[in-house]
Amino acid sequence: MTYGTDLLPSDQTEVGRPEEGASVALNVVVPRKHPWRWVAVVILAMVTISAAQAVAHNENFRWEVYWEWLFSRQVLRGVMWTLILTVVAMLLAAVIAIALVIMRESDNPILKGLAWVWVWFFRGTPAYTQLLFWGLFAVLFPVLSFSNPFGPDIISIETKYIVTPLTAAIFGLGFNESAYLAEIFRAGFRAIDKGQTEAAEAIGMSRGKIWWRILMPQAMRIIVPPTGNETIGMLKLTSLVLAIPFTLDLMFVTNSIANRLFLPVPMLMVAATWYLAVTSVLMMGQAWLERHFGKGV
Template identity: 65%
Template structure:
């Protein structure tokens, strides 16, 4: 654009005509009326749905509020959390061993790891829990003896494989097969040259794993492991197959069967599961932020 003498700057101070010309070229943000219409439409539908649920007497909100913090329900929440934490600890420990076995050079251990993953991924978790619940029936006693010789000691299985132990083993072993593949994918995503460079610098293998490989692998491992933890939390509702009768689902079902009101007690269980899941998601977010330091997910790649 060409400016005449009246619109030329005088020294460092623009003339009024130049200021008017610059103001005329201010960029106005683009309007998006469709977005606001969608927000209004969704808000109307959401308010109508919330009002319909709130005033519907079939939900029995008084029963819901009464049993939300009922002692039996709170105890069920505690047992559900305990099962989730211990079963995930067992699964992580077993998965770590399976990764080492699968990537090792021993063909027997490698075949054993493949067989474990094949079996526990290929059979339903409910079937596995039923098996662990019937373990004491299948093997009434567990004994230690010399091969083809006398028995050294024995114990009744029902004292060793209790319902709680059966639930933990069933959930943990099943989950370990999935975590093995997650861990293997995380470690496979790291360039092997980094470990070779660390070895060239004289670092010990344990330090290489802890300081170089593990932090990078955790960026890949944490998101799917967080999903598996949330799935494990909800999978505890199947431990009735053991039978384990102290979890949250069994507690709310027992109350609903006594009151003949399943809907409010289902909402009680759903509310607690949703609350615990929300806390787990917050923890997962902070773990991802911790191990993702220095890596921006919104970084622009420069060609």
């Protein structure tokens, strides 16, 4: 049985194959236009330029004072001490947080309860209140002693020689931050399937190698982003150590200079500039760590 071509279109001899010289309609994809995006960009650019001009030409900001003190020795020393407080307090918080995670995951109900109380207390009270307590610690406990309950003191020392403003600031910031890091670390390790640990043990890997080669790289993918945010928060939280008072950090130094000059605005701008600069560096470090531990994902 044969079929003719009388049912085919006039400009085609076979279905899907046009004759020579026949016009073919091409499917051209035209991207959707978004004119309102450009309108929004123009409006935002105009607002930004206007705001920048208003700030730059406003004499009340006293830009000459700002540039005079931005790189002064006092301010740079304040930046250095702020960084020291941030790093040491975060290290202390990380060590305590790891211990809290181990206690929370243990089978001992006493250790688990103590860890829960620690997290509950330091997350539930303001950081400023905790720093005030550490600032008054030497007044509340003038002498620290280790004594025999039925005899004289074995060791006794004045508190002011141990709990200095620097150590009080580190303890106050580190203890407060440890409660938050403990929950971050616990969430990171709990997100890993227990089957991976069981599989590693089945092939004879040691416990230390399992933690270092299998659990830690996976947990860091979850731990690094919130820990980076907490580090940036710690940097700015150091501005509260004036409650102790710790007189070497950036915020205390700029406030002292502002009170001496009776010009608070330019010195606040100096402090904000340095906080923003250090925060930007920390954000770049966080992004690098996220890329490093995110390999293979």
